[in-house]
Amino acid sequence: MAGGVHGADALAPLTAVVLDALRAGAVRRGGPLPGGGPEGVEERFGALEVLPRHGVGAETALRELVELVAEGAADPADPACAAHLHCPPLAVAAAADLAASALNPSMDSWDQAPAATTVERAVTAELARLVYPGTSGRDALITSGGTESNLLGLLLAREEARAAGGRTLRVVCGATAHHSVRRAAWLLGLPEPVAVECPGGRLDPEAVRGALAALPAGAAALVVATAGTTDEGLIDPLPALADAAAAHRARLHVDAAYGGPLLFSERLAPRLAGVERADSVTCDLHKLGWQPVAAGVLAVADARYLAPLRLTADYLNADDDTEAGLPDLLGRSLRTSRRPDALKIAATLRALGRDGMAALVERCVATAEELAARIDAHPGLRRRPGGTGISTVLFRPTAADRLPPEQGDALVAEVRRRLLQEGRAVLGRARAEDGERGGARLWLKATLLHPHTRAADFDGLLDLAAEPVTPVLPAPRTTARTDGGTV
């Protein structure tokens, strides 16, 4: 077992095997991701059985599987792996997470997680203070990510509307809001959100006022703004949106999954001015924050807003136990068993301090701006007109501009897939307006979350993106496999 006084002795030889396998796999991969596409990755696994009749033993299983997974990883520690809000984790966070795995505290009752309860309380207090520095009743929850945080944001507003006379909640968000907002409304049985157009990629407060005014009489409303859109890293005009929400007595939720960590930096925090006027705020530390997934946060201005999550289960938080002083954790999540993700966050924050976190965030933002300048200077690439998002840059090969729009977009998509197939780069894609040229175009997307890179580290990536696309035969379709015992 991993716990107990002999746990570390049992773990030591196995973590050594894992570290060796990580090393060997990374060397064999030799780039940002494995070549050969999905078929190539599957082939490397051969006929390896996941559930054999008789086991192969811990060391063999770890050596085989970890080396295959490392060799077959899209590794965000490589500068050419820059597609998504998918960060390279800090070693301190990954190491702390090992302790979470070994001790296995479960955050649904104090008697499964005595000290981890203390750590979570301290971490959520600090994160709530980061978002709401001037509010005394603030609080924060740890979640599995932005999707769960957004779900909670909608759920809490739904419950408040119910409590206030059973009114139906209507959600008003931008067309650029994350898909989880729409999904949360579906899950919660709410009407489909009113999606307001976002000229230039940002929510227009006047359009939001119009949408709120057009809601059925008596509806309760929640405005969802975004601080760091997925496609462009843009921040909605939060103060004006807070005004619009207030004018219509609507609640305000800000999805700052991407942008929230700007608050660590005194220089960048002003970009999020107004966020403190939201009732609830999503923030992910597995994006800017360099945590292994999951490290989601939901901050609320007023802890009383969390009351609908209260729940009593006699085996976890009986009234007499709570009265006797045992902390009641059940109302702090929609989950029951729950990993102590606060531990890796605590280790990271304490190791780096606020200054250290700020420096890493600032580095990512600065590198993205330098990258934008290098794209502007690159003869084979054109950057999307306008500024860069938080740390997101959109661009396309000039070759795509010389084609009719649909074919140009197809070329952009093909460039991305070719680099993936060849194991040379992981770039993202986003559809966004083309400034004064008009019309939405498909762009390549680089999301810079690697805090130890400089813009020059991306020169190779830019050249790859500008390479002429030679015709590539379409990859044969992977057969869906929902059966069979080999990988």
Add this chain to the structure above:
Amino acid sequence: MAGGVHGADALAPLTAVVLDALRAGAVRRGGPLPGGGPEGVEERFGALEVLPRHGVGAETALRELVELVAEGAADPADPACAAHLHCPPLAVAAAADLAASALNPSMDSWDQAPAATTVERAVTAELARLVYPGTSGRDALITSGGTESNLLGLLLAREEARAAGGRTLRVVCGATAHHSVRRAAWLLGLPEPVAVECPGGRLDPEAVRGALAALPAGAAALVVATAGTTDEGLIDPLPALADAAAAHRARLHVDAAYGGPLLFSERLAPRLAGVERADSVTCDLHKLGWQPVAAGVLAVADARYLAPLRLTADYLNADDDTEAGLPDLLGRSLRTSRRPDALKIAATLRALGRDGMAALVERCVATAEELAARIDAHPGLRRRPGGTGISTVLFRPTAADRLPPEQGDALVAEVRRRLLQEGRAVLGRARAEDGERGGARLWLKATLLHPHTRAADFDGLLDLAAEPVTPVLPAPRTTARTDGGTV
């Protein structure tokens, strides 16, 4: 960073610090949990700042925090920590989880998790086969635990009812069903579940037929059965419940979060006969299965049942990418960013094999039965009449039987809290009927999930539970802290 070719070199010294701190913390704890209750744990943290202005560095932060969390853990690797479905993780699983943290694959798109996608596909195929050995269209999803799996079970039934003419779904479950069933109905905007009484702790199929017959005409129905109740480890009569559901054209979901892993054992699998007739089945491998949280599973008999989860987000699974052969992962979870929990499961299953998993499950079940016999022979304890649950034993000090019912129950609760406060044992509590004596009583609960213990390892625990309770001053109430920067 933890990834890349130098990631293992960065991790190695930090994992060494973590292992040392785990060792030191366990020795300082010297028992199943820290003494002194919540105040004692908080005091050990002193004024440690989680987010100082300047960081203390990775090694210092890890040494401090991991040692405090280990010293302050309720460690299920200690036989006297046996309250909950809270397992001691296997070292192989914890070590594999380190690789997940270091590489940080995110299971929302193939280009963030190429090889991890293959591993998840193989693991879910095996787990679906375990539950549905005779069905070809089966499938399974990895979840954050039984709570999310149960939510999915209700959601899928809700969507099917909607598709079939917009009928409202009504859920019929036992009074002993896990609280997450009721919570899922609330979250999904469904009517409150019909909770059927459970004489003897198990759902009565006749009562379920009655409840189904009493539903409003035109309602769609889902019966939720339990294979391993939280309080007693009891398994509902699945074949008769499947008959009842079929007779009323209701869907059947089985919450086998606890009992599902009995299927690894040819000897114990017959206890779950009928589970293969369910439309969906919850199974947690962070209970019997010895995984660090989270390792939840939802198995479905027919992959088409999962169709409502399908979702397209252009940045993750654009149609042309999917057509070009990139696997589409977005419909395999309610989450977006998602840790590859399949990796630790794969390493464990391959290391132990089906025989090895079966042996560990059988050991837990056998030890619980032996423990029951020892309780029967103990002069100071009385076991709840009837058989043991899967690996759960309920008992109470005979001293409690000599008091009026309410005072007897208070004594049981006090015994549990005293052992917690003194750091000597973590026992659970459950209210359950007292056989022919009649009436529901409070019992102490031992849930045996430690596969390397023998019944004799629990003798000390039994003596502790039988010790006369000396009056203990009520612990001062912990002040709720939602603010402040120290732990």
